[in-house]
Amino acid sequence: MKESPFAEAVLNSLVQTCPNGLIGKLKYRSLSKARAMLAHNEKRLVRYRLDGTELLLPLSHELPLFRRSHPQYSCNIGRITSSVLQKYPSATIIDIGANVGDTAAIIRANSKAPILCIEGDAYFFRLLQINVARSGMRDIEACFAFVGAEQCEIRGGLRHASGTASYSSSAAQSTNQIPLSDILEKFPNFRQSKLLKIDTDGFDCQIVAAELKWISEARPVTFIEYDPYLTRAQGYSSSNIFSEMASVGYELAVFWENTGEYMLTAKLADHTLIEDIHLRYSRSLGRSYVDIAFIHEEDRELAWKIREAEKAISIDQVSA
Template sequence: MKLRKLLGIKKKQPLFKQVQVGNYSLLANGIHPVEDNLKYNKYYSRNLPRIAKYLESKYPTYGIIDVGANIGDTVALIRSHGVKQHIYAVEGEPTYVGMLKQNMGLFKDVTVFETFLGEATHRLDGGTEVTDGTARLNKNSGTQIQVTKLDDLATENNLQNIKLLKIDTDGFDFKILRGSLGFIKEQKPVIFFEYDAVYLEEQGENGTDIFASLHNLGYNTALFYDNYGKLLLSLTIDNTATITQLYNYMRKKESAFPYYDVCVFHKNDEGLANEVLAKETAFFS
């Protein structure tokens, strides 16, 4: 046993490091876990790039919005999967924005938007704190951050033909979706979002209401993945009883895995949803 481990001395983490994400080496902060997550969990974060590739069977050319782009790891995985569609990477945390902009020099057809997204366009009391590859809001920081609705961002920048919207923002996902309902109604993208009961309840969210809002906009089919990226099940999002059971299962992080990723399809893409489900079922078979 090494002396450092014997004495309980933690190795000092470097301020920055290079991490391997798919086919690319990205700049990350020293405590970022993405490389280990990908190394030790063979399905982790690989589902979204596959879905992005499946979409090309119906939409040969389309746009992708990546909300919570972090250091650009989702972009790297999508590009590693051979998807060359234009990506709009949205990130508000200054530490990650700096690394994101540097990493995006590796790729073509990526536009970076430096902003937080939310339910309304306004100034919000609080600042961000970076921990373990993510950022959390500290409402007692004595500062403010600018928050923008995706509806407004899309209109101001004329974002058209967006067919994949990914949101991973540690509990702010529903707020961002509610600030995107006009955009979603117009463009009907496939939506892929993190579904974490603990983070949602920290934001005072009802864990199942968003599915009714999406159903009212014509969304029908949902695929649920565990947080390690493995397909769990599919259902129609008006199946409130099953969604409630799924939500209760992950509350307090006392289950076999701590959260889900959910991919939902508009009824206009029902054929695409069936194709994706068949391909994903075959993949995991």
């Protein structure tokens, strides 16, 4: 794997091109085709500066285009980190589905808290290691593991495309999955983490459900990607997560659109509102989803601090 100045020039031109008007649309279409052709070679990497940290990305990674179209994309995890660290200055953080280190870079722009980055795709894990080393990000532990509900071998494997890795049961391979609790036996410094971020394309809710005992003890702010369509495809009913979190003392949930814009803050006891949100995203058939931060009752003031931080974001920042 190596940097490709030509591929980077194509990406930069694409990011800077406004697809409006005939000329703009034609230019954007031509650059998109060139990018797609070049991206077939996964060894071509491009530099991308994310919140002050320079990362190496595969050319196919959608992060630069997402950030151009939606300036608030993934920024919420940075603001959540700031709120958590204000209350727990010595907190540690767990990042499941760490990808190439993009979440770590966003967090690093907001804190120096130690981060355990867990990634199950070999290609993205190698890039994660490279990015941590070349950027100089400190206090980051990288763990190569496919996190699941139990220790076992499952049929299928991860397929990566457009900057994300998705599990496919039809893949001609098998994968060893391991529970988070087992991983924490090897990384005991993260057993009391106060922020748990999960982004695993459909396995988020199962991972949380399997770790309720640990979650009830550590009580981290638990930030997940909530996609009922993908979760159902993995054989789990995502709506159970709300009652399960409530059963271990979690009281509030903060919601964002998948593009990063703040939606609302709700009490888990408000079953009608929770059900309506679930129905809304169940019927999107995977075209959209929400990010959710679950907050324990002993940290309820964090939910309101996070809400205030989201309210303070101006219209200009959202639509920049």
